[in-house]
Amino acid sequence: MQYCGSHKLKKLRVQADISADPLWCDRCLTNLDIDDFSLSKGLKQDLQEWIYDYGKWIDWENDGIVPNGVLLEQQHNDRGAELTKKVKQTLEGQYEVVFFPSTFAKIIVGD
Template identity: 35%
Template sequence: MHCEHCNKPLKELIIECDFGADPIWCGHCLANLELDEMPLSEVLLTELTTWMCAFGEWIDIENDSFIEGTEHLAEAHDKQGVLLAQKVADELGTGVTIKFSPYLTN
C-alpha cells in the first residue's frame, strides 16, 4: 500500500473525522485517503462510513460551539472511533501503525 499523494509506503495511518473528508489519513504527508481504496472488509468500510457520517451532530456550525446538551455525542463518537481504529489495525495487520485522533482532547 502506498499513499497516492506522497507515494510513500503507508506505514502509519491516522483515523480522524472531519467535515467532507474520509476518516483515514496518511501518517506521513497527512493527505486524506480514499476510504474505498483501503484493503478493508465491506463490513468495516460500512462501519467507518456510518461513523464518518455521524460526525458533527453536536456542533453548532454558525457559532462554532457545542449544541447545548450534546457533549455526550462527541464523547460517544470518540469512543467508537477508538474501537474502529483497533478494527482497522486488526484487518491491516502488522507493518501499519494506526493512530486515532479524537475530536475531544483532555
C-alpha cells in the same frame, strides 16, 4: 502507496472530518481513499456511518456546541476508538494505525 513525497505510507490515522474518508496519512495528513485498503465491506460501512455522524455536537450557526455536545463528542470518539481497533486488526502487519479523536467540544468548554 507513496505519500509524503517519496516516503512509503507506514502509519494511518483514523480521524473523522466533514466530507472526507476516515483514513489519513499520519505524517503528511493526506486524506486517503478507503477503497484503497483491504477492509471488509461491513467495516467500511461502519466507518462511513461514523463519519456521517461527525459534528452532531457542533452548533454551526453560532460556532459553539449544542446542549450535551461534550457527551455527544465523547460518544463519537468512543465509537471511533472501537472502529480503529478493528482497522488495526485488519491491517496488522501492513500499517501502524492510530486514532485521532475530535476535541472541538472540549476546547469550546475549556475542558
